[in-house]
Amino acid sequence: MADMDLADLDAFAAVALARSFRGAAMKRGTSASALSEALRRLETRLGVRLLNRTTRSVTPTEAGQRLLERLAPALGEVAAALDAVNDFRDTPTGTLRLNVPTIVARAVLPRMLGEFMRRHPGITLEIVGHDSFIDVFAAGFDAGIRYDESLERDMIRVPLGPRTQRFVTAASPAYLAEHGRPAHPDDLLRHACIRHRFDSGNTPRWEYEREGESVTITPAGPLVATAMEMQVQAAIEGLGIIRSFEEFLAPALAGGVLERILPEWEEAFSGPYLYYSSRRHMPAPLRAFVDFLKGPQGRW
Template sequence: MRREDLSDLSAFLAVAEEQSFTRAAARLGTSQSALSHTLNRVEARLGVRLLTRTTRRVSPTEAGERLLQTLRPAFDDIDAGLAGLSELRDRPAGSLRIVASENAARGLLWPKLADVLPRYPDLKVEINVDAGLTDIVAERFDAGVRLGEHLAKDMIAVRIGPDLRLAVVGSPAYFDRHPRPRTPQDLAHHLCINLRLESFGGLYAWEFEKDGRELRVRVDGQFTSNDVPLILEAARGGTGLACVLEDQVMPSVANGSLVRVLEDWCAPFSGYHLYYPSRRQQTPAFALLVEALRYRE
């Protein structure tokens, strides 16, 4: 393969992944016109149309999608091989991208990274905060963070945090007006604040377990949000009961602004794990990150 062919294919990959000539040009450090000329040249040489262009977006054709699926793993292998050359350096270097929920990013990732980054100035880490179940391969992340129960079986998982529990809470003012629930079934008679998680199929069903008995309860109320801090603010204001991770609410429980109920129905479950594809090459920079984040009891 000629050197210019590799460059042209890299240009196609950038446009197909970004679905935008503007973003792809910025990613490659070139102009939109030069990039458009390159893609026209590639299509002419291959004799097929690779991209469908509209005024709003660019998307791969069937031929383009087939080429994209071929190029992604090939370029990933090249990137991994180049990153592996850092083994010859005196200290780990390179860029790593991780996707995680806000709670995991703030509570687990950043405290460790704040210690690691000053000691390794050639290491760069990007954290993308996203509560959804991101496809880290398709989105070109090096790793992601999920709860243990949501890990894909074809991924390598490293535990980075302790077991977690859910907590159901309400404000003292709310419980002045309503009796405290004693079982999950009692929630049918309470105003509850729903958490919307699109990646889990819409509204989150509150999960409970006691003595081996598991329950999933669909709750109802006046307020719904996909933002946990806003849900907790609403709960503190007396809007209704909330169900969130224990570590997110304990400060409010400790200062008395929220009261915890149904604690005996909230059993521990597997906490956060760092996960990545089994075929991923372990560069020194990535190995350093894994060991820095690994949970040690």
């Protein structure tokens, strides 16, 4: 076993953790067929089946699970050892994989990534916009970005971007002229509302607060969509009332094609945080990004 190919062992761990050849291939920038061939070589060398494969799932066998439990920490140590070489370079190299909410990918990160990448030309960024709550580390990401209420307590968090954000409710002038302007959040129950659906299938309720009074409604209307651009355009077309991040609606509000309603009910909330596990080795690209965020360019 002394001549066992480390790359084949690494391929097995990637597929076993992702529970998918295709998913592992996407994260590693290779092909599913290459990973399948690596696994075939490894199983042949060991003389035991490591993964159960069906058309719908990939799961470790008992032997595969036992190997994975011992192998994953060892591969982590190998990665950490190789990453230590970065300390001897003028600028770190490697890939930084981030899982972020859609709003952050579209309205926050673009304002800072240009400067970060100019400072660190050896770093490749892989950013996946995702609004569902997942175990980002099990999915192969180095870190995630989320809002305060959804962060685990044992995570290290670093503020980035705007430290205060808010949700804004708006409608087109034509819609308001035809249907009237709501004066209280309860009035929204008599209006057509354009709703957001997360990747998980959840459609959030709309929450408002003013001077100690809290109101939560379950809106109804003609459109439910995951794509924010579709929701904003529908509101501009006069199909209903929209509620979303101020950053998403700012261009339409500035252009006068949407009008802010119920502004006195807007409640500010804390901006996003980068988070990562305190129990994991911090790769050099992630360390460089954390240092960058702690500077003035990391928040506004």
